[in-house]
Amino acid sequence: MKRLLALLLAVCMIGTLVACSSDKKEEQKEPKANEYIMSDNVKEETVIDGVMTDILNDDPILKRTTPSWIETCVLYEVNIRQYTEEGTFAAFEKHLDRLKETGINTLWLMPIHPISKTKRKGTLGSYYSVTDYKDVNPEFGTLDDFKHLMTTAHKKGFKVILDWVANHTGWDNAWITEHKDWYKTNKNGDIVSPYDWTDTAQLNYYNYEMRAEMIKCMQYWxxxxxVDGFRCDHASGVSMSFWNAAVYKLKSINSEILMLAEAGGNTVMxxxxxxxxxNDTLYGQSKSVINGVAVSSIQQGMKPSDLYVEGSFPMNYLDNHDKNSYEGTIVENYGKxxxxxxxxxxxxxxxxxxYSSNEEGYDHMIEFFEKDTIQWDDKPKYAPLMAALSKVKTENAALNSTNRDFKVxxxxxxxxFSFxxxxxNNTVIYVANLYDKALSNAAVDLGVENAKCVLHYDGETLDTKETTMSNSDFAKMSYKPYEFYILTVDAE
Incomplete structure (x- = not known):
């Protein structure tokens, strides 16, 4: 039985390659089929917990689908610890109405699980050093508090995804003592840490029972x-056959989940x-604009067709918890x-x-292992612009997440720069001066005779009053530094 299953695994496993992670860390090779530890009662021609085996082609759950709500997704990463002075689910819940007004419709909660104390970094430790996958960090509240947040968020129209850490656990996780074989060990038999993340222990994805339990934990949430899906931490450090099996199990419960990989775009994932x-490419190119980069390089970060299969797409970001804590704030990285x-x-x-605090224009690198509360103003600086952009995103089919159309x-x-x-029959046009000096007599051919300007920023002031503009207006246009226009066209 096991020998036959191993053969099926070797032939039929989906995703036999692992893509490079977004931070270019060393990749983990896919385990060989005969290295899995298998239970004797595994059924053939099905998906078992943790491992993809032979799948019938007519299985509807195996088909790639994209839920309709993802087409208009505006994602917001929530740092519960630093969001409020209390650092709790209940305190964050009070911000939901403000976020809804900003146009946010999907919340990504950084890991909410208890944090290990053994080998902890800093005073509070890393969110990514998980003690128990089925519980919440008591500093954030109780499971009932989390349920209340989920219920309230759903009632207000939000989707909520969790940050899932599948590559490693904290050193206080019960798996350490109960299932040492679920972890990678060195030649001396000692459990090892991945990279320099010494506050975590590396899981062993050659072990079938560990895979099965990990999926059960995900199914629980x-x-x-x-929950409406997962952002998967260091996704490329985990076997693709595991992710495929996990998603199959999760979609058996809810076919409408969103799965986001912390990894650079690739067709395997x-x-x-x-x-x-x-979209690491666009992030890197965007950071270089402050130094006067030619816009031709930015275009390369907007062409996902060769990196993603049909129905998938890049996540575009200018900041996140890693970038903010270690590479600088949005003020430092982008300025005007x-x-x-x-x-x-x-x-x-x-x-x-x-990311949390981006709407504030917060010029502070938020601590990762210590309490460092975000200081909020009554009227966050960029909230009006984000609200206007969210409206454009959600009301125009041209900006659907899976739409690949893009023309410079x-x-x-x-x-x-214009695209x-x-x-x-819906068109959205972007025209921007990405230079710190004014431009004159600059020409753009919109490709249409007339368009409706729905958002104009002159480098200082935001204007969302809709006005009609013609192609001739852009034949010899003058632009202030960082001035941009967003126009829409709906063909009859």
Missing amino acids: VEEMG TQYAFDACY TYEPLLAMSFLAPGMPMI LTKDEDYL SRNKD
Whole structure:
């Protein structure tokens, strides 16, 4: 039985390659079929917990599908610990109405699980050092508090996804003592840490029983708590056959889940398991604009067709918890380029993501292992722009997350950048000066005679009053530094 199953695994396993992670860490090779530890009662021609075996082609759950709600997803990463002075689910819940007004419709909660004390870094430790996959960090509240947040968020129209850490656990996790064989060990038999993450212990994905339990833990949050998907930490460090099997099990419960991989865009991960990957290329190119980069390089970060299978897409971001804590704030990284680049992240193929405090324009690198509460103003600086961009994103089919249409309108320009997106007779056009100096007599051919300007930023002031503009208006246009226009066209 085991020998036959091993053969099926070797022939039929989906996703036999592992893509490079978003931070270019060393990749983990896919385990060989005969190295799995298998139970004797595993059934053939099905999906077992943790391992993909032979799947019938007519199995509907195995088909790649994209839930309709993901097409208009505006994602927001929530740092519960730092969001409020209390650092609790209940305290964060009070911000839901404000976020809804900003146009956010999907919440990504950084890991909410208890944090290990053994080998802890800093005073509070890393969210990514998990003690118990089926419980919540008592600093954040109780499971009932989490349920209340979920219920309230859903009633207000939000989707909620959890940050899932499958590559490693904390040293206080019960698995350490109860199932040492679930972990990687060195030649001396000691459990090892991945990379320099010494506060964590590396899991062993050659072990079938560990895979099965990990999937059961994920199923718990979907089935019992109603979460709408997962952002998967260091996804490329985990076997693709595991992710494929996990998603099969999860979609058996809720076919409408969102799966986001912390990994650079690639066809292997998006073949079945993941809807989206990190657009690291666009992030890196966006950071270079502050130094006066030619816009031709930015275009490369907006072409996902060769990196993603049909139905999947990139997640466009300018900041996240890692970038903020270790690479600088949005003020340091972008300065006055933030407004036009933020607009670009909403309009580029894929879905946009905003990190906690970005709407504030917070010029502070938030501590990772210590308490470091975000200081909020009554009127966050970028909230009006984010609300306007969210409205454009959700009301125009051309900006659907899975739509790949992308056409550059400017030619041989160093700083003026314009592109259009089209779907179902709906067109959205972006025109921006990404230079710190004014431009004059700059030409763009919109490709249409007339368009409706729905958002204009002149480098200082935001204007969302709808006005009609013609192609001739852009024949010899003058632009202030970082000025941009967003226009829409609906063909009759």
